[in-house]
Amino acid sequence: MDAFDESTVHARAIREAMEESGIPLGEVWLRYFSFTGAAGEYEIDAYLNGSLELSEDERDLLAHAVNELIDELPPRRKAPYSDSETNRCEERDRSQEGSAPEDRM
């Protein structure tokens, strides 16, 4: 696999991770930019869609930006059990709804 293929495969994997978690490009770029990333949003878009190459260093910054954003997503809801703990869990979950993403920014 040559350098170009590597870059393309990496791009696809990053894009899939973004899509799976519903993370928009604008968010990713802003975070990547805060990591001293040098490419513009359009270059990142072009890279993710296979029409531009990025250096390994830039790719890793981009991947890290995506991963941080994924880590900041609210955890997935878990299934409750039938014992008394469940009601309390449910209430706690409900109180967190709506505020979680902003709180974590």
Add this chain to the structure above:
Amino acid sequence: MVPQPAGQSRLMTEVTKAMEYSLPLADELAALTGRMAGGFLTKESASKAVQFLAYVLKDAVPGATGAGASIINARGRRESAGATDPVVLQADKLQYELGQGPCLSAWAEQRALIIQDTRDETRWPEWTAAVTDLPLRSVLSAPLTTEGRRIGALKVYSATPGAFDDHSVFLMERLSVPAAVMLGNARDREANGRLSSRLVEALANRDLISRAQGVLIERMSLTSAEALTVMLSTSRLQDEPLHQVARGILAGTAEQ
């Protein structure tokens, strides 16, 4: 042709390029608009972009001696966002003050309107009376609308009567679509003000990270790329956001 304020060279290059290669101007403008919509379109850069749009409009519509854009909303906001000359601004100002005129009607009725001769025009009597001293005889105005939202209107003026026809309308409408996208985008971001605060945060973190990078370069004799790799590995290993890793590095130097 067009004055070139500092800092607008890139935008200007795009516009000039579009003209040089004589590609369909509307396509080029759409591409440029898309690029700005994706990047940072602050209120300032949007108004500069509209300023250039006004020049493009003036060049694109034969017979036009002046051009501009108005931002209008139902809550009473009425302002000129870009104009090629003082006549445009004066005529616009009169429209806003009198509450009548071709741009306000184009916006309200959502269709292009032509005044063949301001001296014969009867639809906006107060406005046409007010502009008799201006070198302004014919007007074409078209609405700026994106995704059903009425943003404002574009207009071209001419000092001679009968300057505009259906073809002028066609040319103007080709420009009004990307212009509306551009302005709509700027208004969205202006409205929620989120971009600026988030951008400031991103800039602050970027500064933090590059300062930490500098510390590592000095302390460990690394290149800047290596220093960033060290921080990235630390962040991954310790499961800590990169800007916190950077803060830790900077705090470490402060203690020493």
